[in-house]
Amino acid sequence: MPDPSAPPVILGDEPGSFPHGVLAERHPAIIRQVRDAFPYGPGIHHALDALLASCTEGVIEPLPADAHDRDRWRAWGLDAYAGRSWFEVPWLWSESYFYRRLLDAVGYFGPGPWQGIDPFRPFKLAELDSPETDEELAALDGLGTRPVDERAHALLHGSLWGNRADLGFRLSDAGAEGRAAVPGLVADDSEDLWSLLPSSDTATGTVCLVADNAGRELIPDLLLVAHLLAHGRAGRVVLHVKPYPYYVSDATTADVVDALRRLTAAPGEAAAYGRRLWAAMADGTLAVRAHPFAAAPLPYAELPDDLRAEFAAAALTLVKGDLNYRRLVGDRLWPPTTPFRDVTAHFPGPVAALRTLKSDVITGLTADTEAALVAAEGQLWRTGGTRALIQVRK
Numbered sequence: 001m002p003d004p005s006a007p008p009v010i011l012g013d014e015p016g017s018f019p020h021g022v023l024a025e026r027h028p029a030i031i032r033q034v035r036d037a038f039p040y041g042p043g044i045h046h047a048l049d050a051l052l053a054s055c056t057e058g059v060i061e062p063l064p065a066d067a068h069d070r071d072r073w074r075a076w077g078l079d080a081y082a083g084r085s086w087f088e089v090p091w092l093w094s095e096s097y098f099y100r101r102l103l104d105a106v107g108y109f110g111p112g113p114w115q116g117i118d119p120f121r122p123f124k125l126a127e128l129d130s131p132e133t134d135e136e137l138a139a140l141d142g143l144g145t146r147p148v149d150e151r152a153h154a155l156l157h158g159s160l161w162g163n164r165a166d167l168g169f170r171l172s173d174a175g176a177e178g179r180a181a182v183p184g185l186v187a188d189d190s191e192d193l194w195s196l197l198p199s200s201d202t203a204t205g206t207v208c209l210v211a212d213n214a215g216r217e218l219i220p221d222l223l224l225v226a227h228l229l230a231h232g233r234a235g236r237v238v239l240h241v242k243p244y245p246y247y248v249s250d251a252t253t254a255d256v257v258d259a260l261r262r263l264t265a266a267p268g269e270a271a272a273y274g275r276r277l278w279a280a281m282a283d284g285t286l287a288v289r290a291h292p293f294a295a296a297p298l299p300y301a302e303l304p305d306d307l308r309a310e311f312a313a314a315a316l317t318l319v320k321g322d323l324n325y326r327r328l329v330g331d332r333l334w335p336p337t338t339p340f341r342d343v344t345a346h347f348p349g350p351v352a353a354l355r356t357l358k359s360d361v362i363t364g365l366t367a368d369t370e371a372a373l374v375a376a377e378g379q380l381w382r383t384g385g386t387r388a389l390i391q392v393r394k
């Protein structure tokens with residue numbers, strides 16, 4: 001149950017606010033980009049027109065009567081929100097429902113010829129094939145000779161900063177890529193993180209990694225996973241991905257396959273990582289999970305029982321990215337000094353958040369850190385994507 005003294009859930013109804021901009025500008029831009037990326041026929045063009053009108057000027061409409069997941073969405077709040085403006089319901093909910101409706105519009109759930117065609121795939125593949133990805137993979141060649149702790153640190157930070165590679169974010173913020181990352185973290189509990197994963201010859205513990213974006217985030221996530229398995233910090237890793245395309249670049253099983261193929265086909269050390277991960281999939285020490293709740297419009301405080309039991313049994317759950325952070329702590333404007341351990345007390349096991357800051361939600365800062373950030377940037381540090389954190393609740 002949410003704490004009654006918690007600040008209100010974030011809505012998208014305040015013009016000029018970050019959430020309002022996402023609904024009013026980012027979502028129409030995503031519709032435009034998807035429309036331009038495929039030779040869709042007139043039916044899909046009309047459906048995209050209708051979605052554009054609905055999400056900018058209209059109201060939330062129910063799912064079609066024959067939608068395979070209609071009951072699930074009703075349980076997730078659709079009945080309460082249908083008929084209301086997208087801007088007046090919890091922002092987390094309306095964003096999530098937008099992606100669900102976009103998939104409807106492009107025929108993703110079928111039946112029909114466009115069934116199963118990921119509307120974001122061209123963007124994901126372009127990123128995976130980019131020279132930047134080549135450079136990141138080539139950097140692995142120098143890493144092999146470094147002491148193991150240094151490698152662990154580098155791979156953890158690779159996974160953390162990989163979260164800047166978020167196509168939805170860059171779509172609506174052209175300056176995002178050019179802005180330099182600030183290497184000092186706003187919170188750094190990495191010692192606690194490693195203490196939960198002691199190196200052992202007979203590691204049996206499971207690590208859950210709740211993935212975020214495909215491509216240039218998923219690749220370093222997988223490299224970190226390979227390291228955890230190879231160095232006895234985890235006996236098994238379960239990679240939680242999305243059951244269908246979501247938030248433009250969120251990773252699905254198909255994206256895991258693309259990333260593994262990219263690794264195994266790369267020159268040098270990257271291919272060795274890829275082969276180890278491929279073998280780990282084969283022997284079950286690396287498993288992929290695509291639970292429907294991964295794309296739910298709800299906070300993790302409302303985890304379903306099966307996922308709750310899985311995370312409870314894990315030595316550590318690594319939660320990647322901005323959206324997962326919002327879902328973990330609750331999508332609310334917490335005072336930034338609210339303790340992270342308090343807002344994650346509901347989570348059933350040890351949990352670590354690895355996130356670059358791309359929305360207003362933040363917890364667990366010291367008063368000094370918050371004051372220094374505000375003095376340097378006003379409130380821009382919250383959403384600019386240049387700051388990052390590692391927060392752990394043991």
Ligand SMILES: O=P(O)(O)OC[C@H]1O[C@](O)(CO)[C@@H](O)[C@@H]1O
Nearest residue numbers: 022166169321322323324358359
């Ligand atoms: O890929 P991430 O890190 O979850 O970020 C998702 C992005 O989308 C948002 O939800 C805004 O749409 C922000 O939280 C963030 O900028």
